Amino acid sequence: MADKKVLVVDDEIHIVQVVAIKLRNNGYQVFTAENGAEALELAGREKPDVIISDFQMPVMTGLELAENLRKHSETADIPVVMLTARGFAIDDTQRETLRIAACLSKPFSPREVLQCIEEVISHSTAA
Amino acid sequence: MNHENANLTFRRFQIVPMVCCGIVFLSLGMCILSSATAMAGYIPVLAGLSGMAALLWPAIAWIRTLSRLERLERNLAKGQPGLSISRSGGIASILARQCVESLRNFQAQTEQSGQRQNDLSLKLQLLEKQKQSIEQIIHTIRDAVVVVDGFDRIVLANSAAEQIFGFSARSSLARTVGEAIDHPEFVASMCHIRQSKLPHLKHELTVKAGDHLHVYDCIFSCIRDEKQEIAGVVAILHDITREKEISQMKNDFVSHVSHELKTPLASINAYAEMLVDGEAQDEQAIHQFCSIIQSQALRLNRLIEDILNISRIESGLIKVDKQNLSMALLMRDAVEMITSYAQEKNITIHTPPAILYDQVHADKDMISQVIINLLSNAVKYTPQGGSVSIESQVNEADGVIRVSVIDTGVGIPPEAVDHVFDKFYRVEQNKKVAKGTGLGLNLVKQIVETVHGGRVFVASEVGKGSTFGFEIPLAAGQQITAKA
Structure with missing residues (x-):
């Protein structure tokens, strides 16, 4: 997985850190961002294979980040995994329109995150 | 009415003696004529006299009876019905007795009828009072009540209904609900329940009142007559805006x-x-x-x-431990606690020299919590590189100390300023700036106002910053000397 890049976005530094450690320990190249604006810039530059983002963030929410990603051709196809404390906040239409690959509820398990990332990457590679 | 009936009866009886008298005089005339013409002696004369006697007696009896009846009438008029009628006698007496009996019955019935009329009149007054009382109750209740008949015409609408829909119930009586009330959704619901014949229908209705929208919980119920036909509809609207x-x-x-x-x-x-x-x-x-x-x-x-x-x-269950404290020390400790957080955002916290003799009688933990909450909020909503300052002023005249936390943050829109101390309230425009539960400032208000009898204040300008603060009383007997 050394060639696979993951961008982790959360304003909670501890969450970003724990996900990053888990993914790095399992061979992923990880980039981190504290907010949506920073994430957009990193996504355009690094072109990660998957973005894992918090749903509720200041400056730009996870949904707004996904909307912005779809507007630019270089980031339009990057699958997004949403971390949320409100599982009910994203409906199926939004998931489809914004190509949100999966949603994980807080509190989450790092093992679960790793497994989800692996599935999303293998699915997008197969596609 | 009673006397008129009695007079009519007498007039009918007077015809009988008049006819009798006529027959008597006719017999007498015939006798005299036969005596004079036939000269046949006294036999016809006796026959005529006997005929006269036979016919005169009932006539006289009638006249006496009439006389008694007239007295009876007068007595009745005076309210003295007692009158004895001779039990002896002929047809006239029997008729008279029957007549008196009828009159007594008639009088009794009249009295009963009068009594019933009085009772009915009283009942009518009672019903009228009950109706007024019920209408008064309906008009007084806070919930709106609108009643229509089987043809959707307004029968009743109370003051609350008039206020909600902005119409006059008095001038709308007999008009249809659609003509009187300008709210298509309400009118449609009223008509719908009558046509569908459902016993009840619950519906949530939004009504615009000025600039505000009010939400009402409406219950429509069908009114049925004795044949179980729909006789009308009653609608009750309960304001649930606050609950919502x-x-x-x-x-x-x-x-x-x-x-x-x-x-x-x-x-x-x-x-x-x-x-x-x-x-x-x-x-x-x-x-x-x-x-x-x-x-x-x-x-x-x-x-x-x-x-x-x-x-x-x-x-009211919190344990309060009040003691005399120096506000300057509380401020200094709070600033120390928040400094690392401010440094993360490269925000400077300015603290002016302490005021001496600024003792307050307060709960240390609670007032510390107040200052920390105000300082952390100021840092939270101030962009990187901004500044936050805390200062205090002693107001000798009012016997209070005033603590202010001033930031160069995002500020609060004017329409939101009055709500920032409300529980769970968060400024919509600032939700993206930082996370929060909307509890911190409410806790500040509760501690300052409820526990310490002080007051909180806020002034803000969007893009320039905010000043949050509080005033609490100085300790009793405090010798106040403010030093810069």
Whole structure:
């Protein structure tokens, strides 16, 4: 997985850190961002294979980040995994329109995150 | 009426003696004529006299009876019905007795009828009073009531209904509900329940009142007559605007608190799992993971404490430990606690020289909590590189100390300023700037106003910053000397 890049976005530094450690320990190249604006810039530059983002963030929410990603051709196809404390906040239409690959509820398990990332990457590679 | 009937009866009886008298005089005339012409002696004369006698007696009896009846009539008129009629006698007496009997019955019936009329009149007055009383009750109740008949015509509408729909019930009587009330949804519901013949229909209705929208819980019920046919519809509208607002606030609160609780919980859970899975690769990493778990547990505890403290203050169950304290020292300690957070954002906290003799009689933990909440909010909503300052002023005249926290933050729109101390309230425009539950400032207000008898204040300008602060009384007997 050394060639696979993951961008982790959360304003909670501890969450970003724990996900990053888990993914790095399992061979992923990880980039981190504290907010949506920073994430957009990193996504355009690094072109990660998957973005894992918090749903509720200041400056730009996870949904707004996904909307912005779809507007630019270089980031339009990057699958997004949403971390949320409100599982009910994203409906199926939004998931489809914004190509949100999966949603994980807080509190989450790092093992679960790793497994989800692996599935999303293998699915997008197969596609 | 009674006397007129009696007079009519007498007039009928007077015809009989008049006819009798006529026959008597006719017999007498014939006798005299036969005596004079036939000279046949006294036999015809005797026959004529006997005929006269036979016919005169009933006539006289009638006249006497009539006379008694007239007296009876007069007595009746005077309210003295007693009159004896001779039990002897002929047809006239029998008729007279029957007549008197009839009159007595008639009088009794008249009296009964009069009594019934009085009773009915009283009942009518009572019913009228009850009707007025019920109408008064209906007009007084806060819920709106609108009643229509089987043809959708307004029968009754109380003051609340007039106010909600802006119409006059008095001038709308007999008009259809569609003509009187300009609210298509309400009118349609009223017509619908009558046509569908449902016993009840519950419907939530929104009505615009000025600039505000009010939400009403409407219950429409069919009124049925004795044949179980629909005779009309009654609609009752209960204002649930406040309940809706509270419900929305509770939902928002649950949503915010859920997020706020789950975030530290997520960290605790994730780092614990990492330790279990051996993802911490050295002692330093293990120590770091454990520290994060501990700090997140403390954060969780603070949040729960905030919620519980508000609840305890509101219910009056909180334990208050007041003592004489120096406000300057409380401010200094609070600034020390918030400095590391401010440094993360490169924000400078300015603290002017302390005021001496600024003793207050207060609960140390609570007032510290107030100052920390105000300072952390100021840092939270101030962009990188901004500044925050805290100052205090002693007002000798009012016997209070005033503490102000001034920031160069995002500011608050004017329409939101009055609500910032409300429980669970968050400024919509600033939600993206920082996270929060909307509890911190409410806790400040509760501690200052409810526990210490002071007051909170705020002034703000969008894009320039805000000043939050509070005033609490100085300690009793305090010799105040303010020094810059």
